[in-house]
Amino acid sequence: MTTAQKIKDIEDEMAKTQKNKATEYHLGQLKAKLAKLRRELINPPGGGGGGPGIGFDVARTGVASVGFVGFPSVGKSTLMSKLTGTHSEAASYEFTTLTTVPGTMMYNGARLQILDLPGIIQGAKDGKGRGKQVIAVARTCNLIYIVLDVLKPLNDLAILQNELEGFGIRLNKKPPNIIVKKKETGGIAITNTVPLTKIDAQEIKAVLSEYRMTSCSVTIHEPDCTIEDFIDVVEGNRMYVPCIYVLNKIDAISIEELDLLYKIPNSVPISSATWLNIDELMEETWDRLELVRVYTKPKGRAPDFTMPVVLRRGRSNVGNFCDAIHKEIKKQFKYAMVYGKSAKHAAGQKVGLDHILEDEDIITLFKR
Template identity: 85%
Template structure:
């Protein structure tokens, strides 16, 4: 039996099993089995499957990358061509785009890589079409645009989210606040700092036994944690990627219909053909990318606001800043003066290499 068939069998059994106290343990086992099978699809033991290497080979450039995922003919290539000036064939027939087409754009001084991807369909994660390759690329992006046809956004969004989830991608989510520590003995101990509303001790034990962990300390700090969150922590290969739901082709609907669409969280309605509401899309993109611009101020001069050094959140210390300019700077570094959000005082703060910078800070480096 292939992995895909085994997955299907378990999904069928889960669909047949009603959730109640008596079936919780069994359902927990099934969910854990499913996660383990999916792991093989994401990164098969022999390699060559879903991990690095299966995606399309694209040279990565820029400080961050944005991947376009969607059903065929929703307008991904039209949007990407106009944003970047790089031609990616757009046409009215499905599967016009057959490989990753990279382009670049500069926004707020940051060079971004935009990856136009082939359309995917339901079943993509299990090997339909080029779906697995597409999703493997999406896994490596800093932001995903889920491009949707405005005429049927919600159903398509549910399908696409499910496809990406099956590949270990979590959209607009934080890693679960759950820890699991293996022990030598003592069985399973569960502690929680929040009420457990969606997860149950029986389920947790069932999952742990599937993972052959009969002795473990589990600590749950996340309100509304689910068994899926728990499995995510055990699997450990999940990626947490921000996403924007781009509702394209608003030129085809009425203003009243448009008002309703604004209620979908994380969504931005646009028309890539008529170039409507692209400004809002780019503003939301910028927020989601969560980048840090740092302006350089040469000693005794005004800061240079025209070309910021752009860093990624979590890698934006003064040391990261120096490395982004030139490796040699570190050797001569004495200290730095910083103005802006990260500085303690409005008149600026003298800092060392480990100081964490904030967006739009100004920095002046002093050399030895």
């Protein structure tokens, strides 16, 4: 039996099983089994299906990457070509794009890599078409655009989300605040600092037994966490990626229809053909990438506002700033003066390598 068939069997059994006190343990086991099988699909035990396939992965440039995921002919290549100036073939027939086509664009002083990807179809995560390679590239991006054609059913969005979820990608979600620690002995201890509304001890134990984890402590700080969140933590290979739903081809619909589209959270309606609303798309892109621009101010001179050093949130301390300029700089570092949002005083703050910089800060380095 193939992995995909085993998955189908478990999904069928879950659909048949009513959720109640008596079946909780069984359902927990089934969900854990499902997660393990899905991992096999991403990373087959024999190797081979793991990372992006040959020709699919491309050299990474720029400070952040945006990957385009969507069904065929929704306008991904049209958008990518116009944004970057790099030609990616666009045509009215499906599967025009057959591999990753990279381009770059500058925005707010940051170089962004834009990855145009082949169209995927339902079942991609289970091995249909080149979907697995496409999703494997998307997994490594800092932002995903799910591109949709507004002339097609909006339910396509749910299908695509499901494809990415099945490949261990979590869209617009933070990692659940749950800590699982393996121990030598002592059995299973579950503590929670928030009320558990959607998960219970039986389910947790079923999952742990499925993973052969007989002794461990589980601490749950995540409000309303589900058994799926818990499995994500136990599995540990999830990618939490921000996502914008790009609703393309609005040139072909009425204003009334457009008003309805605006109600969909995390979405930006655009037309890549007639270049409508691209400004909003880029502003949203900038916000979601959480980039930090830092301007350098040579001692005794005015800051250079033309060329920021761009860092990513979470990797934006003074040490990261030094590394972004030159790997030797940290060795000579004595202290830095920082001006802007991260500084305690308007007149600036003297800081060390651990100080975390904020967007549009100004910095002067002092060497030993």
